[in-house]
Amino acid sequence: MPSNLSHISVALVGNPNSGKSTLFNSMTGLHQKTGNYAGVTVDKHYGSYKHKNQEFKVTDLPGTYSLYPKSLDEEVACRALLSVDEKIDVVVIVADASNLKRHLLLATQLIDLKMSCVLALNMIDEAAKNNTVIYYEELEKLIDIPVIPINSRSKDGIQELKEAITRAKISDTVFYNFEKQKQLFPQIDSYQTLIQLALDKKKEQSHAIKEFELNDNLHRFSKINYMVAKCIKQPEKLNKNLTQKLDTFFTHKVFGFAFFFLVLFVIFQFIFYVAEYPMTWIEEGFAYLMNTVAVSLPKGQLSDLLVNGVLAGISGIVVFVPQIALLFFFIAILEDTGYMARASFILDKVMRKFGLNGKSVIPMISSVACAVPSIMSTRTITNWKDRMITILVTPLISCSARLPVYTLLISMMFARDKSTGILNYQGLVLMGIYLLGFGAALFAALILKKVLKTTEKSYFIMELPVYRKPQWQTVAMLVFDKVKVFLFDAGKIILAISIVLWFLTSHSPGDAFEKLESNAVAINLSEADLNAQKLEASYAGILGKKMEPVIKPLGFDWKIGIALITSFAAREVFVGTMATIYSSGDSENTETLREKLIAEKNFETQLPAYSSAVCWSLMIFYVFAMQCMSTLATTYRETKHWKWPAIQLVFMTGLAYLSSLLVYNILN
Amino acid sequence: MQTLDTLALGQSATIKEFTDDFLSLKFIEMGCLPGEKIKLSNIAPFGDPIAIEVSGYVLSLRKQEAATIVVKLNPENTIESCAI
Numbered sequence: 157m158p159s160n161l162s163h164i165s166v167a168l169v170g171n172p173n174s175g176k177s178t179l180f181n182s183m184t185g186l187h188q189k190t191g192n193y194a195g196v197t198v199d200k201h202y203g204s205y206k207h208k209n210q211e212f213k214v215t216d217l218p219g220t221y222s223l224y225p226k227s228l229d230e231e232v233a234c235r236a237l238l239s240v241d242e243k244i245d246v247v248v249i250v251a252d253a254s255n256l257k258r259h260l261l262l263a264t265q266l267i268d269l270k271m272s273c274v275l276a277l278n279m280i281d282e283a284a285k286n287n288t289v290i291y292y293e294e295l296e297k298l299i300d301i302p303v304i305p306i307n308s309r310s311k312d313g314i315q316e317l318k319e320a321i322t323r324a325k326i327s328d329t330v331f332y333n334f335e336k337q338k339q340l341f342p343q344i345d346s347y348q349t350l351i352q353l354a355l356d357k358k359k360e361q362s363h364a365i366k367e368f369e370l371n372d373n374l375h376r377f378s379k380i381n382y383m384v385a386k387c388i389k390q391p392e393k394l395n396k397n398l399t400q401k402l403d404t405f406f407t408h409k410v411f412g413f414a415f416f417f418l419v420l421f422v423i424f425q426f427i428f429y430v431a432e433y434p435m436t437w438i439e440e441g442f443a444y445l446m447n448t449v450a451v452s453l454p455k456g457q458l459s460d461l462l463v464n465g466v467l468a469g470i471s472g473i474v475v476f477v478p479q480i481a482l483l484f485f486f487i488a489i490l491e492d493t494g495y496m497a498r499a500s501f502i503l504d505k506v507m508r509k510f511g512l513n514g515k516s517v518i519p520m521i522s523s524v525a526c527a528v529p530s531i532m533s534t535r536t537i538t539n540w541k542d543r544m545i546t547i548l549v550t551p552l553i554s555c556s557a558r559l560p561v562y563t564l565l566i567s568m569m570f571a572r573d574k575s576t577g578i579l580n581y582q583g584l585v586l587m588g589i590y591l592l593g594f595g596a597a598l599f600a601a602l603i604l605k606k607v608l609k610t611t612e613k614s615y616f617i618m619e620l621p622v623y624r625k626p627q628w629q630t631v632a633m634l635v636f637d638k639v640k641v642f643l644f645d646a647g648k649i650i651l652a653i654s655i656v657l658w659f660l661t662s663h664s665p666g667d668a669f670e671k672l673e674s675n676a677v678a679i680n681l682s683e684a685d686l687n688a689q690k691l692e693a694s695y696a697g698i699l700g701k702k703m704e705p706v707i708k709p710l711g712f713d714w715k716i717g718i719a720l721i722t723s724f725a726a727r728e729v730f731v732g733t734m735a736t737i738y739s740s741g742d743s744e745n746t747e748t749l750r751e752k753l754i755a756e757k758n759f760e761t762q763l764p765a766y767s768s769a770v771c772w773s774l775m776i777f778y779v780f781a782m783q784c785m786s787t788l789a790t791t792y793r794e795t796k797h798w799k800w801p802a803i804q805l806v807f808m809t810g811l812a813y814l815s816s817l818l819v820y821n822i823l824n
Numbered sequence: 825m826q827t828l829d830t831l832a833l834g835q836s837a838t839i840k841e842f843t844d845d846f847l848s849l850k851f852i853e854m855g856c857l858p859g860e861k862i863k864l865s866n867i868a869p870f871g872d873p874i875a876i877e878v879s880g881y882v883l884s885l886r887k888q889e890a891a892t893i894v895v896k897l898n899p900e901n902t903i904e905s906c907a908i
Contacts, residue, residue: 221853221854222853224849224853226849226850226853254880255879255880255881257855257879257880258854258855258879258880258881261853261855366845366846366849369849370848370849370852373849373852373853374852374857377852377857390880399882400865403865403866403875403882407866407868407869408869409869412869413869497884501866501868501873501875501884502868502869502870504868504872504873504886505868505870505871505872505873506870508886613846615847615850615885615886615889616873616884616885616886616889617847617850617851617854617883617884617885617889618883618884618885619854619881619882619883619884620866620875620881620882620883620884621881622881
């Protein structure tokens, strides 16, 4: 092993559920970071530790079952192993001691790469509980690399592992099917070159590689069976009583679903209602900060930019943190305990019909609160196509930001309607609107299932891991990571758009604002009326008027046009903008706004401007339209391609336009 | 020729061969090898997917995927089913 380097680079490699992440946390503590592998949306976890004055850099590679990748995550892990740019000095093979046979497949493949390796046998406590006895020295002799029993949860054996890493070695044992290689690829001289060839995925070789993979793995397992027979004493019957009992409950046709709905209910309560409190504190805190800055700085362009552009933008980003943190807190627990796999198991058949996956359920339900954390949570869906469909359709589900818009419009429609009776119309309409959003999402998923093309084969061959207690450190790390990624990655896009929107609403061509201001002083105009006039004269106002011919068929005028532009920041801004336009003052007090809107007459016809046709049309528009820059920024962050947010924007807004057009023309 | 998807809950069998090339590669790396003993341990509430015990752990798969695994019922099943 090289020891004169400035640092030694260590990679943790293992099957999913081998306890790799927990080991990574135990080894590096808080010295860790999360990044992204170039061009793909797979998280890269790396950190460092010191051992005997030597610096070690650790990378936690995505879990993989073998070196012949079957998914994007696995491919990333394999490429990282063979990378020339970021050379790995030592590979720590993490294997589950309680399920060693399957885990040894990857271990023997890694040994054949002729890299310096150490085998960390994790979960020795569970193996002991199963009455499994492992003869480590015997195993060490057979595979010719250091073998260290560890328990990453209790941190037993971590020091020994760190010590063993310094004496990691290239094994002299060879496991791969050399004969088959000579026969299929006579020109290739090493296993490493062969794996590289498999990764390059050249069409003309794909058949030979598949044949080699089949033979190679069968060959390996025959050697592994021999090793397992020599080194492991295992009871015939597996002692997995607790997991079996819990499975009978969690996958039961009544209790299983009841429990799943209870989980959804709790998550929903937290991200919908509990998150409300910290969100209000954040908003109030920022309002206070903006006020203080506005007062203490000299009035002018710069302070306006700082307060209403930058600070308002940051406030709009930070306000998402409670929902993201809470949702990932629950998701991390569900994943860590092993429950998530069971939820997918019981829901797969229903979701499959819509081109979705059992794991799409939690993102979709969560999007009733907000699409931003939901889209971020689709990472748990390993199948590319299923994940894309979930990301694309999730924003169609009515989120909490649409609620103020719906409430205003519904109260306007039924303001004159006294016939409440037993049934509350307003509540019924609201429910109908939510169902419409759900229906649209499922329908869009069905269409996307047919349209989206993928080379990745869809299958649902998944391990149901043993139930384990959640690791709070792992949970905290995930929550922290997700919040950070959102703040700094999606955040910068959101901030940029907020500044553009600020400019559009607070600037006018020429000196229109100055004229309005001096005129307001002359005729003693109220501030609310002046603000309404200024908004009309601003770039946003001009855009709104320019848009009028396009949105007129939907029953919208230029005033709604302005609100459509500003509410691109977040849908609830619609209400605030309408309040400004109608100079009803306080945007919190929607009662005045509602009365003003109801009293508004159409300029040409002198009929009420907000007829029920207009209200319905506007409401349907908000059900479908992609009126949310934060969602678009998150989709970009999670797909690493502008194509996907662009598709979302075009198809959702198109759907909104056509539906509103239809609704308005039928009702009018 | 019996395939895995036709097993009843609790029945055990031995894997004989695979009928799908791509899926066979996946199954093998998941420890489902020809000659390996399996047991149908769970069926999802809507009848699909199913879960099997194999090589010391539990694996879930869809019925259409299970249909590509050819199995042979283990002799102990006949004794058990007689008892029932």
